[in-house]
Amino acid sequence: MQTVPFGKTGETVSRLGFGMMRLPTLKKEDGSQPIDREEAIRMLRHGIDHGISYVDTAYGYHSGESEIVTGLGLKDGYRERVMLTTKLPQWLVNKEEDMDRLLDEQLGKLDVSRLDFYLLHALNDVAFTKLQKLNYKKFLEKAKADGRIRFAGFSFHDDKAAFLRIIDDYDWDMAQIQFNYLDDQNQATVDGLRYAGDKSIPVVVMEPLRGGALANPPRDVKSLIDAHPGNRSAVDWAFRYVGDFPQVATILSGMTTMEQLQENLRVFEQVLPNSLSGEEHDFIARLKKCYLARVKIGCTACDYCQPCPQGVLIPRIFAMYNDSYMLDRPGSLRWNYGSLIKNGGDASLCVECGQCEAACPQQLPIIETLKAVHKEAAQ
Numbered sequence: 288m289q290t291v292p293f294g295k296t297g298e299t300v301s302r303l304g305f306g307m308m309r310l311p312t313l314k315k316e317d318g319s320q321p322i323d324r325e326e327a328i329r330m331l332r333h334g335i336d337h338g339i340s341y342v343d344t345a346y347g348y349h350s351g352e353s354e355i356v357t358g359l360g361l362k363d364g365y366r367e368r369v370m371l372t373t374k375l376p377q378w379l380v381n382k383e384e385d386m387d388r389l390l391d392e393q394l395g396k397l398d399v400s401r402l403d404f405y406l407l408h409a410l411n412d413v414a415f416t417k418l419q420k421l422n423y424k425k426f427l428e429k430a431k432a433d434g435r436i437r438f439a440g441f442s443f444h445d446d447k448a449a450f451l452r453i454i455d456d457y458d459w460d461m462a463q464i465q466f467n468y469l470d471d472q473n474q475a476t477v478d479g480l481r482y483a484g485d486k487s488i489p490v491v492v493m494e495p496l497r498g499g500a501l502a503n504p505p506r507d508v509k510s511l512i513d514a515h516p517g518n519r520s521a522v523d524w525a526f527r528y529v530g531d532f533p534q535v536a537t538i539l540s541g542m543t544t545m546e547q548l549q550e551n552l553r554v555f556e557q558v559l560p561n562s563l564s565g566e567e568h569d570f571i572a573r574l575k576k577c578y579l580a581r582v583k584i585g586c587t588a589c590d591y592c593q594p595c596p597q598g599v600l601i602p603r604i605f606a607m608y609n610d611s612y613m614l615d616r617p618g619s620l621r622w623n624y625g626s627l628i629k630n631g632g633d634a635s636l637c638v639e640c641g642q643c644e645a646a647c648p649q650q651l652p653i654i655e656t657l658k659a660v661h662k663e664a665a666q
């Protein structure tokens with residue numbers, strides 16, 4: 288297993304990290320899907336025995352069960368062999384004391400006295416503003432001083448501007464971002480990644496396979512991969528792309544089966560920074576182009592059409608539509624759009640005022656497109 292120095296922490300960490308969000312589950316008659324604890328613990332320990340030394344969980348993963356199973360898996364001497372990370376569920380924080388209370392609860396669930404990393408979970412601009420008002424710095428400093436956490440960081444889901452604002456606000460020990468070869472211009476973006484590197488803040492990457500989608504490419508992308516003389520799998524190409532960036536310290540993978548873990552352990556023997564050739568970079572660019580050619584709506588997510596006076600979340604609707612075609616996952620459109628209908632913001636709210644079309648720099652026929660998406664996606 289390749290390892291890297293982890294910023295100013297002085298620690299050295301494996302390049303592959305174990306994401307405890309997609310563990311194997313059991314299917315119960317009542318419809319619940321608890322973690323298959325025996326298999327999950329076997330996988331976690333196998334990973335650690337083969338060099339994984341970074342473990343990432345969070346309060347909400349597997350409906351709260353992930354932290355408990357992580358704690359169980361790290362018994363019998365495994366705790367001392369890894370850097371353990373969990374995250375503050377910031378959406379449950381309404382007053383200053385909530386942060387202390389939640390951290391204590393999480394230490395209890397994990398059954399440990401100390402975390403290596405504690406991250407503010409899934410920050411976006413709005414959530415971060417709330418935590419600033421609640422004095423998150425004081426909380427993190429206190430938790431470091433009293434020994435409950437060693438290092439502090441944040442995980443992130445918003446745009447580049449928000450990422451830069453957050454990363455400049457505190458002396459972070461690490462940042463966690465979504466990054467893969469389809470998302471190099473989304474969320475924190477490659478610029479944000481490089482900015483973190485310039486500040487010597489190690490970056491941990493989540494969703495390197497875009498939640499698994501890059502492991503199962505559509506037929507045209509798969510044909511390209513199969514024809515490449517390098518004889519690598521789709522997973523291999525996706526990990527190597529992320530691992531080529533020297534700013535990336537550890538890459539998290541949520542692994543559901545022992546076979547996936549074994550493949551990833553094997554691939555990560557070769558995931559080295561600055562190791563891809565020009566030809567390999569060009570090849571990954573071709574894969575990306577092939578995915579993007581499947582995109583149906585030319586929306587650039589510039590947000591100029593927002594806010595719609597009726598609350599229609601136009602860029603979000605177009606992104607879920609494009610994603611479902613790009614990744615060849617028709618079911619995902621109905622699922623995601625269904626939750627939009629439930630929570631507000633779907634296309635049926637449109638009253639055809641035309642304000643969005645006047646603002647759209649791409650001159651998209653937004654009203655007609657919204658109607659077509661709704662017809663296809665509404666259950």
Ligand SMILES: NC(=O)c1ccc[n+]([C@@H]2O[C@H](COP(=O)([O-])OP(=O)(O)OC[C@H]3O[C@@H](n4cnc5c(N)ncnc54)[C@H](OP(=O)(O)O)[C@@H]3O)[C@@H](O)[C@H]2O)c1
Pocket residue numbers: 305306307308309343344408409442443444463492493494495496497498499500502522539540541542543546547548550551
């Ligand atoms: N902080 C946050 O806001 C946040 C958000 C997301 C994730 N995370 C963390 O980051 C970790 C990594 O993200 P992720 O789980 O989305 O990573 P990912 O690697 O993009 O996706 C994981 C999925 O990829 C598939 N996979 C993995 N290895 C494979 C292999 N060798 N062959 C075929 N398929 C493979 C599996 O999908 P199937 O099960 O479909 O086979 C697995 O569930 C998470 O586990 C979690 O710890 C944090």
Ligand code: SF4
Pocket residue numbers: 595596597598599601636637638639640641642643644653654
């Ligand atoms: S045309 Fe529809 S989607 Fe566009 S701004 Fe007006 S109400 Fe919103």
Ligand code: SF4
Pocket residue numbers: 585586587588589590591592593601602605646647648649650651653
């Ligand atoms: S203004 Fe046009 S391109 Fe920009 S987000 Fe809206 S629909 Fe997309």
